[in-house]
Amino acid sequence: MKDLKGKTAFITGGASGLGLSMAQAFVRQGMNVMIADINEAHLADAKRELVEMGGKAESVICDVADRSSIKSAAGKTTAVFGKVHVVCNNAGIGVVGPIGTIAEKDWDWIFDVNLKGMIAGTEIFLPLIESHGEGGHFVNTGSMSSLVVRPGREPYAATKFAILALSEGWQIQLEPKNIGVSVLCPGYVRTRLGESGKARQEKYGGPKESMGREQPQRQSPMMTESLMPPEPVGELVVEAIKANALYIITHPEMKPVVEARCARLLRAFDRAAKSPAIAHLPKGSLPQQDVELAKRFNEDI
Numbered sequence: 001m002k003d004l005k006g007k008t009a010f011i012t013g014g015a016s017g018l019g020l021s022m023a024q025a026f027v028r029q030g031m032n033v034m035i036a037d038i039n040e041a042h043l044a045d046a047k048r049e050l051v052e053m054g055g056k057a058e059s060v061i062c063d064v065a066d067r068s069s070i071k072s073a074a075g076k077t078t079a080v081f082g083k084v085h086v087v088c089n090n091a092g093i094g095v096v097g098p099i100g101t102i103a104e105k106d107w108d109w110i111f112d113v114n115l116k117g118m119i120a121g122t123e124i125f126l127p128l129i130e131s132h133g134e135g136g137h138f139v140n141t142g143s144m145s146s147l148v149v150r151p152g153r154e155p156y157a158a159t160k161f162a163i164l165a166l167s168e169g170w171q172i173q174l175e176p177k178n179i180g181v182s183v184l185c186p187g188y189v190r191t192r193l194g195e196s197g198k199a200r201q202e203k204y205g206g207p208k209e210s211m212g213r214e215q216p217q218r219q220s221p222m223m224t225e226s227l228m229p230p231e232p233v234g235e236l237v238v239e240a241i242k243a244n245a246l247y248i249i250t251h252p253e254m255k256p257v258v259e260a261r262c263a264r265l266l267r268a269f270d271r272a273a274k275s276p277a278i279a280h281l282p283k284g285s286l287p288q289q290d291v292e293l294a295k296r297f298n299e300d301i
Contacts, residue, residue, distance in 0.1 A: 001085065001137055001180065002242055005030035008081040010074070012064050012121060013091030015042035017191030017230050018141060018184070020049075022088050025234030027055030034077040034084075036062035037091070038199050056081075064091045064117030065109070065201060067124070074124050083132045086241065087125045089118040090141040090184075093196035095155045102155055109204035114159035122170065126179075135178035137241045140167045144187040144251065147258050171246050172296065180244045184237060187251030190227040 001007070009026045013019040014035030023033045027050050035050070035057065037043045043059040050057035058080050062073040077084055095102060095110045118140050129136035146164040149157035167183035174181055197208035233250055240248045272278065286294075 001135055001244075004086070004238070004241065006032070007085040008032040008034070008077070008083055009086040009088065010034045010036065010077050010084050010125065011088040011090055012036045012062060012070075012117065013141075014088070015039055015046040015059070017193070018186065018189060018233050019088065019090040020046050021230040021232075021234035022090065022139070022237050023050055023055075023057065023234070024053065024231065025238045026086070027053050027057065029238060031086070032056040032081045033058075034073075034081065035059050036064075036073045038063050062091075063201065064089075064121065065112040067120045070117070070120050070124050074128065078128060083134065084125055084128050085134065085136045086139065087121060087129070087136070088139040088141070088237070089121040090139070091117055092141060092159075092193070093199070094193045095196070096153050097155070098152055099154070103205070105204045107155060109200060110155050110159055112204075114156075115162050118163055119166070122166075126174075129179055130177060135180075137180040137182065137244075138167075138170070138174075139182045139184055139237055139241070139248075142167070142183045142185045144185055144254055146183065146185050148254075148261050168246065180241065182237070182240045182245055182248050184233070184240075184248040185250070186228075186233060187254055188227045189230055189233060189250060191230060 004026065009022070009031050011019045011022050011026075011033065014023050014033075015037035016039075019035065019037070023035050023046065026033050033050060033055060035043065035046055036059070037046070038061065040061055043061065047057050047059040058076075060073045060076050061069075063069040074084070092114045093110060095106045122138055122140075125138075140163050142163040143156070143160040145153060145157040146160040149161075164183050164185070167181050171181035200207055228250060236248055236250060239245070
């Protein structure tokens with residue numbers, strides 16, 4: 001999708017942070033924008049800001065942990081704008097803490113919002129994009145935690161690793177349909193992720209000020225001010241859609257950490273090749289589907 005003017009974007013978690021930065025960038029491209037969020041007050045402020053920018057923007061309350069809520073939001077989007085071309089599955093929450101300290105309802109909450117909400121958003125909007133035949137693009141918000149995990153952040157990282165896996169597979173499936181897929185892997189960006197607990201739904205235990213031992217320290221005022229502002233992230237997303245890029249990285253300085261993790265994985269393959277436990281087994285050739293996959297991984301997407 002080289003030309004975004006006149007196209008329509010739907011963004012979950014669109015009332016603040018990364019979602020709002022995408023909405024702002026899309027408005028600057030001349031797109032119609034539907035921002036969806038669970039927070040009604042933030043939605044009203046965000047819509048007002050987008051309209052003041054001269055954008056064609058609407059808003060809709062949407063709880064991504066409820067598939068019927070996403071269906072309803074999709075219906076309102078098509079009713080207002082007709083067609084949808086870009087879907088940003090961006091809504092997410094953060095739960096952190098040492099092993100054994102995460103409540104069962106919080107495990108349900110983070111998987112329902114971060115992962116199952118993204119799956120539902122894709123499955124609901126895909127037929128709508130296919131129906132008009134003009135192509136489209138999905139942007140799924142992962143994290144730098146899709147690539148590396150720090151101790152204590154495993155609940156969050158587990159959902160973000162899964163988002164990366166789904167996005168990589170779906171990119172291959174949807175390319176023949178002229179539908180692109182990108183996975184956004186932001187590092188430390190100034191968002192409201194630290195306020196996740198305030199919007200926790202009643203079925204998960206209701207609002208809670210802090211969602212883990214690490215959260216208050218990580219979101220201290222001094223550190224928050226040092227984070228990347230969200231606005232450039234929206235522009236990175238626009239660049240990725242136009243380039244049909246699979247991965248969107250916000251913090252290139254994290255490259256050595258990711259390289260170190262990948263090197264550790266490769267060393268495990270080297271150890272396996274030398275292991276007496278499997279040395280006597282016949283060595284099979286790489287299946288053709290994996291040969292093709294290796295070729296794709298060598299492409300610049």
